[in-house]
Amino acid sequence: MSEPQGAAVSLAEAPHQPPPTDVPSKQLTPQRVQPLRKPGRWIATAVVLVLVAQAVHGLISNPFYQWDRFGYWFLRPTILDGLLITLEVAAYSAVLGLLGGILLALARLSKSPVLRAVSWTYVWALRSIPLIVVLLFLYNFSALYKTLSVGVPFGPAFFSFDESRLATDMVVAVIGLSLNEAAYAAEVVRGGILSVDQGQHEAATALGLPKGYRFRRIVFPQALRSITPNYVNQLIGLIKSTSLVFYVSLLDLFGTAQTMGATYPGDIVPLLLVVTVWYLILTSVVSVIQFYVERYYARGATRSRPPTPLRKFRTGLRDLRERLRREAAV
Amino acid sequence: MTAEHGTTAEHLTTAGTLTTAEAAPAAVEVHDVHKWYGAHRVLDGVDLTVRPGEVTVILGPSGSGKSTLLRVINHLEKPERGYVSVNGELIGVRRNGDRLRELSERAILTQRSRIGFVFQNFNLFPHLTVLDNVAAAPVATGKLGKAQALILARQLLGRVGLADKADAYPRQLSGGQQQRVAIARALALRPGLILFDEPTSALDPELVGEVLTVIKDLAKSGTTLVIVTHEIGFAREVADRVVFIDGGRIVEQGPPAEVLDKPRHERTRDFLSRVL
Numbered sequence: 071m072s073e074p075q076g077a078a079v080s081l082a083e084a085p086h087q088p089p090p091t092d093v094p095s096k097q098l099t100p101q102r103v104q105p106l107r108k109p110g111r112w113i114a115t116a117v118v119l120v121l122v123a124q125a126v127h128g129l130i131s132n133p134f135y136q137w138d139r140f141g142y143w144f145l146r147p148t149i150l151d152g153l154l155i156t157l158e159v160a161a162y163s164a165v166l167g168l169l170g171g172i173l174l175a176l177a178r179l180s181k182s183p184v185l186r187a188v189s190w191t192y193v194w195a196l197r198s199i200p201l202i203v204v205l206l207f208l209y210n211f212s213a214l215y216k217t218l219s220v221g222v223p224f225g226p227a228f229f230s231f232d233e234s235r236l237a238t239d240m241v242v243a244v245i246g247l248s249l250n251e252a253a254y255a256a257e258v259v260r261g262g263i264l265s266v267d268q269g270q271h272e273a274a275t276a277l278g279l280p281k282g283y284r285f286r287r288i289v290f291p292q293a294l295r296s297i298t299p300n301y302v303n304q305l306i307g308l309i310k311s312t313s314l315v316f317y318v319s320l321l322d323l324f325g326t327a328q329t330m331g332a333t334y335p336g337d338i339v340p341l342l343l344v345v346t347v348w349y350l351i352l353t354s355v356v357s358v359i360q361f362y363v364e365r366y367y368a369r370g371a372t373r374s375r376p377p378t379p380l381r382k383f384r385t386g387l388r389d390l391r392e393r394l395r396r397e398a399a400v
Numbered sequence: 401m402t403a404e405h406g407t408t409a410e411h412l413t414t415a416g417t418l419t420t421a422e423a424a425p426a427a428v429e430v431h432d433v434h435k436w437y438g439a440h441r442v443l444d445g446v447d448l449t450v451r452p453g454e455v456t457v458i459l460g461p462s463g464s465g466k467s468t469l470l471r472v473i474n475h476l477e478k479p480e481r482g483y484v485s486v487n488g489e490l491i492g493v494r495r496n497g498d499r500l501r502e503l504s505e506r507a508i509l510t511q512r513s514r515i516g517f518v519f520q521n522f523n524l525f526p527h528l529t530v531l532d533n534v535a536a537a538p539v540a541t542g543k544l545g546k547a548q549a550l551i552l553a554r555q556l557l558g559r560v561g562l563a564d565k566a567d568a569y570p571r572q573l574s575g576g577q578q579q580r581v582a583i584a585r586a587l588a589l590r591p592g593l594i595l596f597d598e599p600t601s602a603l604d605p606e607l608v609g610e611v612l613t614v615i616k617d618l619a620k621s622g623t624t625l626v627i628v629t630h631e632i633g634f635a636r637e638v639a640d641r642v643v644f645i646d647g648g649r650i651v652e653q654g655p656p657a658e659v660l661d662k663p664r665h666e667r668t669r670d671f672l673s674r675v676l
Contacts, residue, residue: 269519272519277585278537370570
């Protein structure tokens, strides 16, 4: 009995105890909180800066890279011709691959078990076979059959390829890359379509919107928001995969550099640098396009549109200036 | 059939729609509808007749099948047995001798475009502006040209009090505003019948009123409305008839004064005591 009573007494007395220490007796005036110093971060930054400087210095001063030869080769017409082939192959394959991917994705999402099975099998097979094998197979195939025609099996042909040797190499390369690209694009597109809320399908159906309209105007534009980053990933992979067309005797950017390297063995390293820098440029261009495409398809998805890099830079600068002014005032 | 008409007509004399109702076919007729998912029976023989211009509120505990019933009316769900007709026209099927055959998808879409549907989660198209959300359906279904559809869309947005939001995107609006846009979108097809599936359940309490006001205006305009809701007060105020559904069956129905204030069935009393 005495224990609860004791507890009651101590509870009653609690307010009379002095407040916890650490609070200054004087009233706190609202003021800026001193940010916590983080010396570790500063040390790490300094170390990384030194390493970066060393790497840049090595890249510039090491004679191994032969930057003068790089300058000689970078805009040579043979190299630019190769670049053009790379761009052509990549562009055709990107478009055909995406179209094929959309068809495969729709087949995979269809209610027909046959279409689903065919689509699944295609994706399974083409993702399993290395691209180089597909290309070499097609290459030998095209050497075996001089004309390739599209038409009814055993029936009349609608149109046929019977081109000069170079055009055939180009066709083989584009077909090979497109077949491969379509398999990956199919999964990217399917994922995008699945990411659209079921309620959107229902609302469009309840309004009586025709099937084609529902896909083109309601579902696909929303799917593109998640398709874009994944497909650009694919696209960058595709641009680099074009270097394999060298093996079906098409002289793309990489193929040209390889051939030139065989003729001028001393220039192999600068030639590889030329190829590297061109691929860097292509990837950068694609990334910039990606940013603006994503920004376009983000409309409505977020409350305000993401800012462009220029605007981000400007607001960043303004914030920094304001912060410095405030610090100076304190 | 005749007996059922007789009893409903008695209730409707107060609403003054008796004469027209006698001549015109029922706005909605649900006949012996069964719906099941696997072994789970969602609707278990539902019969319901809604007269033109009537406002019907469907009440019931969650899982009772009231949303499914609504979705069967515009054929978002296919009934396993029974049929639905709207203004005398069978929905989703056609009569072939004494059998029912499924209609083509195109024909079903045409039927759906005459029935408005308002969802609990609005389901506005987020990538289109508010104006385009409302104008999309009349253009896509070929009912109006683009220019006329935009004029109609602006009119309808004015009617739900959102004329100034025409160029906003749905996610920039509050829930209540989004639902009002969804109602305008349903109205753009000039439907004779509008189905509401818990239109205020996803809204913050202070936004419920603005949506209910719009629905009340619609009720006064003579459009036939079927509303699934949990707002008992709203049902009492706006409904010509309240239908209480439980376990996939209609337990009782009648004017709100009867069903809400003098429920005859134990289950109705039980439900009302829990939600009031």
